[in-house]
Amino acid sequence: SAVISQKPSRDICQRGTSLTIQCQVDSQVTMMFWYRQQPGQSLTLIATANQGSEATYESGFVIDKFPISRPNLTFSTLTVSNMSPEDSSIYLCSVEDQHFNYGYTFGSGTRLTVV
Amino acid sequence: AQKITQTQPGMFVQEKEAVTLDCTYDTSDQSYGLFWYKQPSSGEMIFLIYQGSYDEQNATEGRYSLNFQKARKSANLVISASQLGDSAMYFCAMREPDQGAQKLVFGQGTRLTINP
Numbered sequence: 001s002a003v004i005s006q007k008p009s010r011d012i013c014q015r016g017t018s019l020t021i022q023c024q025v026d027s028q029v030t031m032m033f034w035y036r037q038q039p040g041q042s043l044t045l046i047a048t049a050n051q052g053s054e055a056t057y058e059s060g061f062v063i064d065k066f067p068i069s070r071p072n073l074t075f076s077t078l079t080v081s082n083m084s085p086e087d088s089s090i091y092l093c094s095v096e097d098q099h100f101n102y103g104y105t106f107g108s109g110t111r112l113t114v115v
Numbered sequence: 116a117q118k119i120t121q122t123q124p125g126m127f128v129q130e131k132e133a134v135t136l137d138c139t140y141d142t143s144d145q146s147y148g149l150f151w152y153k154q155p156s157s158g159e160m161i162f163l164i165y166q167g168s169y170d171e172q173n174a175t176e177g178r179y180s181l182n183f184q185k186a187r188k189s190a191n192l193v194i195s196a197s198q199l200g201d202s203a204m205y206f207c208a209m210r211e212p213d214q215g216a217q218k219l220v221f222g223q224g225t226r227l228t229i230n231p
Contacts, residue, residue: 033218040141042222042223043206043221044221045218045221104150104219106152106160109159109161
């Protein structure tokens with residue numbers, strides 16, 4: 001299966017600042033997905049990022065708050081903007097993995113704490 | 116509407132016992148896929164097992180098996196001979212098409228604790 005390098009693994013940030021999370025895949029993939037997992041909760045899809053087009057955001061998530069870049073088929077970033085304590089979550093990227101029979105590989109996650 | 120339902124917030128099992136984690140789903144599609152993931156305290160998502168909607172046999176992967184009952188729309192995970200390292204959150208997920216993208220929708224999860 002594809003291998004995803006997600007950075008940073010964790011961070012503590014001041015409210016009002018922004019953090020950019022990176023995901024690098026070791027092979028070309030069409031779709032990348034960004035998830036948020038709030039403390040004690042399940043994974044919620046933020047957006048789907050297809051190379052060369054604007055990301056598609058799920059209900060409740062907006063581009064101004066979570067801008068996403070997808071400059072090529074192996075890389076994507078998610079920015080969490082103007083952070084508040086409510087943004088404290090684990091953020092995970094995932095890819096639809098053509099090399100993996102069952103379809104999906106996840107990054108190791110970014111554990112974000114906003115103080 | 117909730118598409119994946121996991122009704123067991125927490126499960127406590129003695130080591131070496133078998134455990135069943137429940138999952139029911141809701142979809143009108145004929146083609147879909149069902150997944151189980153394990154999430155240890157480190158936060159990574161570990162793929163366990165997959166069942167396609169057209170698969171006639173229940174999926175198995177080592178100590179993991181999936182009890183797929185299509186008519187009842189259930190896809191329960193069975194872990195045989197549980198180990199201390201099985202303590203983690205377990206998520207059931209369904210893949211379904213949505214405007215060209217194959218998205219995963221997750222249930223709320225079950226926290227499994229294995230007691231020595």
